[in-house]
Amino acid sequence: MNLSLTVNGVEHSLDVPANTLLADLLRSQLRLTGTHVGCDTSQCGACTVHLDGRSVKACTVLAAQTQGRAVTTIEGIGSPDDLHPMQAAFRDCHALQCGFCTPAMILRAIELVESGSALDNRTVREGLEGNICRCTGYHNIVKAVLTAGEAMQEQAR
Amino acid sequence: MNPFNYHKPSSLAAAVALHRDAEDPAYLSGGHTLLPTMTQRLAAPSDLIDLEGLTELTGIAAQGSVLSIGAFTRHAEVAASSEVRGALPALADLAEGVGDAQVRNRGTMGGSLANSDPAADYPAAALALNAVIRTDRREIAADDYFRGLFETALAEDEVITRIDFAVPSRAAYEKFPNPASRYATVGVMVADFRGAVRVGITGAGPCACRAPAFEAALSARLAPASLDDAELPAIDFNSDLHASAEYRAHLVRVMAQRATARIAAGTD
Numbered sequence: 001m002n003l004s005l006t007v008n009g010v011e012h013s014l015d016v017p018a019n020t021l022l023a024d025l026l027r028s029q030l031r032l033t034g035t036h037v038g039c040d041t042s043q044c045g046a047c048t049v050h051l052d053g054r055s056v057k058a059c060t061v062l063a064a065q066t067q068g069r070a071v072t073t074i075e076g077i078g079s080p081d082d083l084h085p086m087q088a089a090f091r092d093c094h095a096l097q098c099g100f101c102t103p104a105m106i107l108r109a110i111e112l113v114e115s116g117s118a119l120d121n122r123t124v125r126e127g128l129e130g131n132i133c134r135c136t137g138y139h140n141i142v143k144a145v146l147t148a149g150e151a152m153q154e155q156a157r
Numbered sequence: 158m159n160p161f162n163y164h165k166p167s168s169l170a171a172a173v174a175l176h177r178d179a180e181d182p183a184y185l186s187g188g189h190t191l192l193p194t195m196t197q198r199l200a201a202p203s204d205l206i207d208l209e210g211l212t213e214l215t216g217i218a219a220q221g222s223v224l225s226i227g228a229f230t231r232h233a234e235v236a237a238s239s240e241v242r243g244a245l246p247a248l249a250d251l252a253e254g255v256g257d258a259q260v261r262n263r264g265t266m267g268g269s270l271a272n273s274d275p276a277a278d279y280p281a282a283a284l285a286l287n288a289v290i291r292t293d294r295r296e297i298a299a300d301d302y303f304r305g306l307f308e309t310a311l312a313e314d315e316v317i318t319r320i321d322f323a324v325p326s327r328a329a330y331e332k333f334p335n336p337a338s339r340y341a342t343v344g345v346m347v348a349d350f351r352g353a354v355r356v357g358i359t360g361a362g363p364c365a366c367r368a369p370a371f372e373a374a375l376s377a378r379l380a381p382a383s384l385d386d387a388e389l390p391a392i393d394f395n396s397d398l399h400a401s402a403e404y405r406a407h408l409v410r411v412m413a414q415r416a417t418a419r420i421a422a423g424t425d
Contacts, residue, residue, distance in 0.1 A: 017160065018162065021158070021196070040193075041196065041197065042260065054233070055258060055262060060193060060263065061188070065188070065207065129257040129339065130256070130259040
């Protein structure tokens with residue numbers, strides 16, 4: 001089937017089988033391999049991307065369901081020379097070890113901060129319930145999100 | 158995932174016609190049960206009929222004593238809706254606790270009710286809030302809707318369009334979430350309709366159910382202690398690696414008492 005969507009600001013028109021998952025479209029066809037597939041069953045959250053600004057698990061969205069929509073992946077968030085405040089906070093707070101869950105953590109955390117809800121240890125942990133990390137124990141991830149939250153709210157002022 | 162034909166009909170009538178003419182079709186709503194089931198090849202429909210964008214299935218309206226919610230409304234939209242928060246804060250709270258944030262951004266109320274997972278949250282609300290489930294062809298009272306494990310009154314090709322909840326004077330939902338999936342190990346909604354109390358339970362048995370003895374005891378006196386000796390609903394309690402039947406039976410009473418305590422304290 002023919003599919004038109006925008007990924008990280010670039011318009012794409014593609015021919016894909018109907019049973020293509022968004023995660024596979026991003027990784028295999030568009031070679032955006034920062035979106036990771038951990039469990040394939042919408043539990044681990046490592047494939048989280050933004051669909052029209054809302055975080056979704058790309059392993060549980062059909063490419064067909066993104067017709068005409070805008071997808072943002074970790075590759076569209078920042079670059080090594082110009083990190084997004086959330087990326088900078090993850091680095092500064094040592095909020096990653098193996099890094100497999102990190103792109104998805106960052107995308108979900110950005111949505112959480114941008115939602116405008118009050119951020120504290122409890123709300124950040126609840127907000128990240130859909131993202132599993134097997135290395136860090138979450139402590140520094142929470143610290144990074146709170147740090148970036150302040151920086152992002154400062155920027156927005 | 159096995160191959161299938163993908164359809165995006167522009168009207169409800171066209172969706173039902175596509176379903177009728179296909180070999181082994183399935184409707185696609187939020188997809189958060191169906192798509193993982195398909196990626197694991199536990200389901201392999203020949204045709205997927207996407208219900209997104211059908212106007213008959215969208216919108217939230219509070220009209221007097223009824224809160225009407227379109228079936229395609231996603232959990233995050235229910236949780237964030239000022240109409241829901243105003244008319245039925247217990248339902249907004251329930252929606253805010255479904256799954257995780259990413260699941261709430263995709264999963265829909267109609268999809269959850271059509272699937273009738275024994276541990277889903279909305280079925281408890283549908284029963285406690287005396288919901289009317291509207292479909293493309295009829296209205297079904299929630300009391301007649303839940304039939305068994307993943308089994309409902311819906312015909313194969315029937316589509317839920319809206320869910321009309323009766324607005325109680327007060328209500329509260331309490332659940333004991335599975336720490337990994339956030340599904341309800343047991344969830345209980347208690348709703349007080351000016352002294353007539355309804356209790357909806359999920360997670361405990363093959364499908365959501367009411368608790369007649371709890372309702373009688375709470376209608377007589379709305380206090381947690383009223384449930385100390387009240388008879389549990391006569392169902393086959395689920396038993397699995399997460400909780401034994403005895404533990405679930407215990408949780409039903411505790412969750413009902415907690416929900417009652419919140420109502421009695423006037424915080425809901």
